[in-house]
Amino acid sequence: MDISDKSVLVIGAGAIGGFAVEELARLGVKKIYVVDGTEFTLSDLPRDIQATYSSIGTGKAVAAGERVRAISDSEVITVNEFFSKDTSGLISCVDIVLECVSDLSQRALIASECLRRGVAFVHAAVEGEKGELFLSTPDSEKFLILMEVARPETEEPTVYSAGTIASMQVALAVKYLTGNDEKYRNRLITVELDEFAVTLIEV
Numbered sequence: 001m002d003i004s005d006k007s008v009l010v011i012g013a014g015a016i017g018g019f020a021v022e023e024l025a026r027l028g029v030k031k032i033y034v035v036d037g038t039e040f041t042l043s044d045l046p047r048d049i050q051a052t053y054s055s056i057g058t059g060k061a062v063a064a065g066e067r068v069r070a071i072s073d074s075e076v077i078t079v080n081e082f083f084s085k086d087t088s089g090l091i092s093c094v095d096i097v098l099e100c101v102s103d104l105s106q107r108a109l110i111a112s113e114c115l116r117r118g119v120a121f122v123h124a125a126v127e128g129e130k131g132e133l134f135l136s137t138p139d140s141e142k143f144l145i146l147m148e149v150a151r152p153e154t155e156e157p158t159v160y161s162a163g164t165i166a167s168m169q170v171a172l173a174v175k176y177l178t179g180n181d182e183k184y185r186n187r188l189i190t191v192e193l194d195e196f197a198v199t200l201i202e203v
Contacts (some may be wrong), residue, residue: 001004003177007031011083012100013060014038015157016124018050019166020098021064025072027174033090034075036061047159061120064120082106088113096173097121100166102153110145111136120176124169127153129193131165135172140186142203161193 008029010017013036024032039059044051050063065078081086083106091097091113099110099121109121114121114136123134123143136143157165168191175181188201 001174003030003174005030006177007033007094008096008098008173009033009035009094010064010098010100011035011106012102013048013050013064014044014100014102015159015162016126016166016169017098018048018060018064019122019163020100020170022049022067022071023167023170024077024098024173025068025074027170028072029074029130031094032068032076033079033094034061034064034068034076035079035081035083035087035090036064037080047083047157047162049159049163054066062140085109085113088117091117091119094119096176098169098173099123100169101180104147104150104152107150108144108147108200111147114138115144119133122172122176124165125153126157126161126165128155129158129161131157131161131168132193133165133168133172133189133191134187135176135181135185137176137185141153146188146203164193166189187195 060082061078071119118138
């Protein structure tokens with residue numbers, strides 16, 4: 001499982017994205033781009049793996065970059081702003097995008113830009129002890145169909161639910177990058193940690 005020649009864009013470096021960036025670095029990904037326009041606050045400490053007392057007020061993308069440099073040889077490029085049309089060109093620089101945002105308008109923009117530029121992405125979201133994932137291939141509009149009935153998450157995740165969903169998101173990305181994703185592509189994956197249940201749903 002060699003992905004040392006791959007580049008990945010992580011959009012959102014909070015509860016899910018923070019875990020995902022660390023895992024990608026430890027897997028030896030060649031280049032990691034991190035985009036996030038928010039800063040750590042005290043409320044992030046219970047669920048964000050990269051949040052510390054000393055990082056309060058630090059940009060999440062900046063903190064993620066520092067962490068990558070401390071643990072791996074992966075090249076990391078950080079953008080300390082929200083994903084927008086202005087930063088969407090980064091999508092064309094990578095092999096896959098990890099979408100880790102909670103804002104529905106950003107989520108839709110990421111999906112649209114990935115489709116327009118022909119780049120796969122893995123969506124991940126978590127609410128309480130429940131989560132969902134979706135591996136969208138470059139030619140599929142199925143995730144945009146799901147977005148038509150999407151609703152914002154209202155319950156904060158636990159640190160273990162965020163970590164679990166992040167690990168599954170990274171695993172899906174690795175499967176795609178290594179050509180072992182056929183079983184999971186363009187399917188909604190729901191996760192209920194309170195029941196230890198994982199379900200694959202055709203869209």
